[in-house]
Amino acid sequence: MVFAGIDLGGTSIKAGIVNEAGKILAEASAPTNPKRPYQEMTRDFITCVMDAMNKSDTKMEQLASIGIGIPGIADQATGKVVFCPNIGWRDIPLKEELQKYIDRPVYIDNDATVAGLAESYAGVSRNCRSSVFLTLGTGVGGGIIIDGKPWSGAHGIGSELGHMTLVANGIPCNCGNNGCMERYCSATAVIQMAKQVCMTYPESRMVYLAGGSPDNLNARCVFDAAKEGDKPALMVFEKYVDYLAMAINNVSAFLDPEMIVLGGGVSHAGIFLLDAVRARLPRYLLYKSLPSARVELAQLGNDAGIIGAAFLGMANAPRE
Numbered sequence: 001m002v003f004a005g006i007d008l009g010g011t012s013i014k015a016g017i018v019n020e021a022g023k024i025l026a027e028a029s030a031p032t033n034p035k036r037p038y039q040e041m042t043r044d045f046i047t048c049v050m051d052a053m054n055k056s057d058t059k060m061e062q063l064a065s066i067g068i069g070i071p072g073i074a075d076q077a078t079g080k081v082v083f084c085p086n087i088g089w090r091d092i093p094l095k096e097e098l099q100k101y102i103d104r105p106v107y108i109d110n111d112a113t114v115a116g117l118a119e120s121y122a123g124v125s126r127n128c129r130s131s132v133f134l135t136l137g138t139g140v141g142g143g144i145i146i147d148g149k150p151w152s153g154a155h156g157i158g159s160e161l162g163h164m165t166l167v168a169n170g171i172p173c174n175c176g177n178n179g180c181m182e183r184y185c186s187a188t189a190v191i192q193m194a195k196q197v198c199m200t201y202p203e204s205r206m207v208y209l210a211g212g213s214p215d216n217l218n219a220r221c222v223f224d225a226a227k228e229g230d231k232p233a234l235m236v237f238e239k240y241v242d243y244l245a246m247a248i249n250n251v252s253a254f255l256d257p258e259m260i261v262l263g264g265g266v267s268h269a270g271i272f273l274l275d276a277v278r279a280r281l282p283r284y285l286l287y288k289s290l291p292s293a294r295v296e297l298a299q300l301g302n303d304a305g306i307i308g309a310a311f312l313g314m315a316n317a318p319r320e
Contacts, residue, residue, distance in 0.1 A: 001064040002056075004049045004104075005310030007111070008070050010034060010086045013041070015048035017056045017063075018310035022122025024303060026055035034087045039097060041087075046101040065105040065313025066098060069114035069305050073156050079106055082156065107312035111135075113150045113159050114308030115298070116143025119261050121311050123299040128258040132251050133298070134161065136244075136266035139174075140182040144255070149315045162186070166247055184243040187219040187265050193236045194222045205230035223269040241276045248277065249284035252293045263298030270297065 002025065007014040009032060016027040028051035030044045049066065052058075072084030079095020095106040109117075116125075116133025125131035125145070133143035142161030144151040152158045162182035163175050170179025183189055198207050198214040205225035210216040225233035248260055267273065274297055285292055300307060 002058055002062055003064050003310035003313045004052070004066040005114075005306040005308065005312075006045050006049065006066065006068040007114075007305030007309055008032070008045075008068060008087070009111075009305075010071065013044055013048055014306055015045065015052050016306035016310065017049075017052045017058050018307055020314070022118070022307050022311070024306055025058070026052045027306065028052045028055065032087070038089060038092045038094070042094065042097045043101075045098065049102070060102075063102075063104055064317075065107060066102065067107045067109075067114070067309040067312030068094070068098075069111040069309040070108060071111050073110060074108035075156060076107075076109075076152070079108060081108065105313060105316075107316050109150055109152065109309075109312055110141065110143070110159060111305060112141025113143035113145075113152060114312060115141075115263055115300075115304040116145050116159075116261065116308070117150055117311050117315060118300050118304040118308030119263070119298055120145040120148065121314070122307055123261075123304070124296045125259045125261050130255070130257040131259045131261060132161070132255060132257045132293075133261045133263060134185075134247075134251075135264035136186060136262060137264035138186060138188055140186050141264075144257075150312075161247075161251065164247070164250060166243065166250070181243075181247045185240070185247050189243075190219040190222050190236065190240050190266065191217050193239060194233070197232045197236050201232035204232035206233050206236075219266055220268070223272065227272055237276070241273070241280050245277055245280040246284055248281060248293075248295060253286060257293050259294045259296055261296055261298050263304070267297050 003018050005016050014029045016024040028048040071086045073082045081089045081092040081094050098106050112135045119125045131145050135141040140162030142159040144159045163180045165179045166181045166184050167179035171183040172178050173180035173183050194217050195214050206221050209221040226237040
């Protein structure tokens with residue numbers, strides 16, 4: 001049997017056929033064009049799945065299920081998309097619409113959750129019974145995987161780790177609260193911290209790497225300058241690492257997973273970031289003499305969305 005996975009993003013729809021080993025056999029894609037009716041987008045989902053099936057010579061009777069990773073929240077019981085802000089969806093009957101075209105089980109979950117599921121089946125956390133995936137990008141997303149299944153809580157928001165309060169009365173967040181982890185541990189947070197530092201240190205290597213203007217700063221400029229030993233960049237980097245270590249400790253203290261996986265654009269800083277986080281984390285751990293969650297970098301990159309969405313079918317299959 002094989003599984004179809006759909007990765008819904010703000011700019012593109014990507015679909016793939018994935019085997020039980022987590023290998024993508026074929027892919028297809030289409031533009032998202034999010035302002036159009038959801039029925040039109042759903043037809044593109046099906047077109048992409050069918051294209052990928054044709055490319056991989058997959059017959060309909062071989063297809064076990066369809067999974068979809070969305071940048072939002074879904075109701076697992078009904079298959080409705082409750083809220084998907086980047087696409088403009090509220091209370092969309094996505095499962096029902098898809099099953100008008102293909103009579104197969106449909107599973108929907110948050111995109112960070114499915115990325116974590118992909119890593120737990122075919123990536124860095126594949127031998128762990130419990131893991132937490134943190135996607136550190138424009139925002140911060142989370143995925144909690146326990147015994148091969150995603151855990152999204154009683155109301156579907158259990159993995160919204162980016163909106164845990166990290167700093168009381170802190171920086172206002174787009175969600176309406178203050179001090180969320182997302183405002184301190186995302187790529188956006190790195191950029192904002194760097195811009196403030198560059199106002200005091202305009203000669204920083206960060207500004208040079210940004211083409212001479214702090215307005216062009218991105219997280220890579222900051223990390224590359226820090227690797228080169230630029231003191232203002234190291235100030236930003238060390239502050240960021242401190243916040244991230246605090247957030248990881250909060251996750252560890254609450255859930256105590258075997259592994260915490262760092263993904264998203266910030267994780268591209270690689271071993272430079274990983275070593276710094278690992279070195280800083282013991283400062284916050286409660287039980288310093290006991291083993292704690294291993295912190296690792298994600299392995300699957302952009303493939304995680306398709307692989308994890310596809311494996312929603314495997315994760316939700318009845319156990320014998």
